[in-house]
Amino acid sequence: MKTLIKDTMAVLPDGSVKEVSIAVDGQRIAAVGDVPENFSADTVIDGKNHLAIPGLVNAHTHASMTLLRSYADDMNLMDWLQNKIWPIEAKMRKDDIYWGAMLAAVEMVRTGTTTFADMYGDMEKVAEMTIESGLRGVLARGIIGVAPNGEQAFEENKTLFKDFHGAADGRITVMFGPHAPYTCPPDFLRRVAEAAKERKAEVHIHLAETKGEVENCLKEHGKTPFGLMEETGILDCGVLSAHSVWLNDDDIALMKKYHVRAAHNPGSNMKLASGIAPVPKLLKAGVCTALGTDGTSSNNNLDMLEEVRLAALLHKVDALDPLAVPAGEALKMGTEYGAEAVGVKDAGKLEKGALADIVLYNMHGPEWTPKFDLVSLLVYSAPSHSVDTVMVDGKLLMEKGELKTLDEEKILFEAEKCAKRITQ
Structure with missing residues (x-):
């Protein structure tokens, strides 16, 4: 499975923020910027007005x-x-x-x-x-x-x-x-x-x-x-x-x-x-x-x-x-x-060869405006509901706010039922 996150702002390992495209091949990041012209993605994600960070x-x-x-x-x-x-x-x-x-x-x-x-x-x-x-x-x-x-x-x-x-x-x-x-x-x-x-x-x-x-x-x-x-x-x-x-x-x-x-x-x-x-x-x-x-x-x-x-x-x-x-x-x-x-090698950085654990934040909203310093905005201002897309091991767990692997309504129902039973 190959995925291309196209034209996103990204927090790089040196702390800088740049607009790049991120290529993912299987479990790992194949490129951050300078994506090879022959990289053929199965899925393309539009990263415009988004901020990418390691998970x-x-x-x-x-x-x-x-x-x-x-x-x-x-x-x-x-x-x-x-x-x-x-x-x-x-x-x-x-x-x-x-x-x-x-x-x-x-x-x-x-x-x-x-x-x-x-x-x-x-x-x-x-x-x-x-x-x-x-x-x-x-x-x-x-x-x-x-x-x-x-x-x-x-x-x-x-x-x-x-x-x-x-x-x-x-x-x-x-x-x-x-x-x-x-x-x-x-x-x-x-x-x-x-x-x-x-x-x-x-x-x-x-x-x-x-x-x-x-x-x-x-x-x-x-x-x-x-x-x-x-x-x-x-x-x-x-x-x-x-x-x-x-x-x-x-x-x-x-x-x-x-x-x-x-x-x-x-x-x-x-x-x-x-x-x-x-x-x-x-x-x-x-x-x-x-x-x-x-x-x-x-x-x-x-x-x-x-x-x-x-x-x-x-x-x-x-x-x-x-x-x-x-x-x-x-x-x-x-x-x-x-x-x-936690001992997970090759994670925690957006760089070639790293595990493809990536989070995209949607930067459309009052908390993200104006955009002087994106790291500062993320840490001091951004709400967590800005999380738009989540990838682990190159697989999408959430895309544009839609959970891909979890049935949220069923889970909420079952968890509420369990909580009531143990506290009665």
Whole structure:
């Protein structure tokens, strides 16, 4: 399948914006500008008055928590988890996980996300969603080691890896998902690290999300969460660290040493009052720092353009520095750095040879007028409903606002039905 996106404005890897045509051949970008005259496209997309960017990457979420959107808000993290979220999650069945994930897929495609890193239970159902929707998924079975089903969840993660790692023509990657240091004891984490190393798998884990988490870890283990992860061997596996808010200089040095990638979740961290991650400091230290939404019960959406905007704004006011995270850097956090963070090679850039994960924004509208700086307009002004066309692996998931792989009305109906059942 060959596709030509003709005469679109595009954000290029060096941050510049130029009018180009983009040729896609199969799963990959064949040319950005200078399209060969003999390139014969099966599909031609008119890119006039559109802006092309690499697909947005949600580096940390819990897709099926769409069913819990607005269920429990304005609470402290541990109160929220222990008294609201974990009890309701215990009622969720495999069908709930599937339809919650499908609801997430609709929202992600409509808002320009092409890759998501997910951690939850019954992840084979999320894998089904990933295959059916055409999205790119980095999946981990969430494991709470101290829970009665901790061992079962650990085995399920191994099975998930065996059954789905590399599936869907490589669109699915499987990681191990120990939830956090406060739910997985050190000996359990050592076993997870051994299992991951045996399979050459990486680890997706919540680390240093709250001040209380770090204080308790110091009290119980004499180390910060990152120090404890080094001791257990988790850092040797390659780590995607969700949140990474409460960090000292030694933690950041460990992240740099072991190439730990941070998934910054500004919306969720603000809503749960978890704190502000030291993003400018991480970026300056050369730590790959991506963006995520977290689950929709703590955000309350999967809108990655909103996270890009929050990342650009939050750190300006925190540092009292308007240059803290410029628009172009925030956009890279949501695209190029995101792809690196979740371990998807050759994605996150509009360049020859890259995976053809592309989003087109329709620039017709008041928020896009006048057009002085298109990256600035995208980051600070554009609404997500400007997303017009979404491509993953060279296949169209949405074209001119029409979903190609998902039955939106059926999904909305089934998700509403599931949400009502589990909350009764």
